[in-house]
Amino acid sequence: MTKSAWQGDLVWLRGVEPGDWEHFMAWERDGEANRLGWMVHLPRGSEWARKAALEQSAAASPDNDDHRFIITTLRGVAVGTINTHASDRVNRRFQYGISIAREHWGHGYASDALTVLFRHFFGEKGYHKVNAWVYAFNERSRRFHENFGMTLEGTRRETHFSNGEFHDEHLFGMTAGEFFARHGRPAGSEPGPD
Ligand SMILES: CC(C)(COP(=O)(O)OP(=O)(O)OC[C@H]1O[C@@H](n2cnc3c(N)ncnc32)[C@H](O)[C@@H]1OP(=O)(O)O)[C@@H](O)C(=O)NCCC(=O)NCCS
Numbered sequence: 001m002t003k004s005a006w007q008g009d010l011v012w013l014r015g016v017e018p019g020d021w022e023h024f025m026a027w028e029r030d031g032e033a034n035r036l037g038w039m040v041h042l043p044r045g046s047e048w049a050r051k052a053a054l055e056q057s058a059a060a061s062p063d064n065d066d067h068r069f070i071i072t073t074l075r076g077v078a079v080g081t082i083n084t085h086a087s088d089r090v091n092r093r094f095q096y097g098i099s100i101a102r103e104h105w106g107h108g109y110a111s112d113a114l115t116v117l118f119r120h121f122f123g124e125k126g127y128h129k130v131n132a133w134v135y136a137f138n139e140r141s142r143r144f145h146e147n148f149g150m151t152l153e154g155t156r157r158e159t160h161f162s163n164g165e166f167h168d169e170h171l172f173g174m175t176a177g178e179f180f181a182r183h184g185r186p187a188g189s190e191p192g193p194d
Pocket residue numbers: 033034036037038097098099100101104105106107108109110111112132133134135138140141143144147
């Protein structure tokens with residue numbers, strides 16, 4: 001059977017479906033994970049989740065490459081979400097945010113999701129650079145990004161307010177060349193313009 005371009009060794013990246021509203025609600029309840037990934041929201045209800053899932057399931061991103069994916073296991077269990085943002089086709093760089101549901105941490109799902117996403121953005125769309133901001137208090141994410149082979153490019157000081165104080169943010173980055181050197185090019189492909 002032909003392997004999907006969006007399939008990795010452990011996970012599959014698929015678009016949002018209207019039925020994902022239940023996952024949005026479940027993930028919303030882990031306020032501390034939300035704090036690590038972005039921010040703690042005001043409590044939101046099921047109509048918000050239904051609307052968000054419906055709108056995102058209809059989003060085709062025709063004008064840019066900002067898009068949300070659901071990360072599933074190869075058996076189809078939804079374990080988290082990843083979204084691209086600040087996609088810039090002129091400078092060929094993009095950013096992303098990733099969140100795995102706590103009960104699925106430590107199984108390699110985030111690493112595999114990044115691999116699938118980067119392979120597409122670098123290998124199919126011609127992007128050259130990816131960046132991600134990691135809050136200084138998010139030790140796990142920092143270790144995760146280092147283990148993935150990303151470089152700490154800098155720190156901006158006291159730019160993020162959470163839990164009553166300002167925190168530094170670390171910028172991690174990787175070029176297409178660095179990604180392919182570490183994770184390999186798809187079989188049969190020629191080196192592209194990095
Ligand atoms: C940070 C986060 C995305 C990492 O997700 P994850 O799926 O647990 O990450 P991975 O499993 O791919 O890698 C994490 C660890 O598991 C290990 N691992 C990798 N493959 C593995 C496997 N097959 N089996 C067991 N462990 C594995 C990795 O080596 C890594 O080890 P470490 O503890 O030394 O870092 C997740 O903790 C999360 O969503 N946190 C909350 C939101 C957040 O912080 N988002 C990032 C904002 S920048």
